[in-house]
Amino acid sequence: MxxxxxxxxxxxxxxxxxxxxxxxxxxxxxxxxxxxAPACSHCGCRVIGHGVGEAGHVFCCAACAEHEAAGAAHRH
Structure with missing residues (x-):
């Protein structure tokens, strides 16, 4: 085992x-x-799936990306 x-x-x-x-x-x-799994750069939750990325940061959703002023976030 x-x-x-x-x-x-x-x-x-x-x-x-x-x-x-x-x-x-x-x-x-x-x-x-x-x-x-990577952690969201804003809220810290684990990102399961594609997530949202911008400027080397990973976010769980567009709302977290926008909150962190990540600019024009895109889906992976």
Missing amino acids: ATCEVCGNSYEKAFTVTMEGRDHTFDCFECAIHAL
């Missing part, structure tokens, strides 16, 4: 995600998202 690197749970159905050449082991998508 593999052990989740976030919560420490040993689970027979754990899975591995390779990101930027490094392998990460998780027991659920929740832990994978917590560890690997």
Whole structure:
């Protein structure tokens, strides 16, 4: 059994995600998202999906991008 690197749970159905050449082991998508998904530059929530980006910043939505005066934000 593999052990989740976030919560420490040993689970027979754990899975591995390779990101930027490094392998990460998780027991659920929740832990994978917590560890690997980018955080919104305004509210801090994890960005699941395309998000909104501008000038090197990632936002969860256009409202957060506009609040941070990101200018003409675009969807990824």
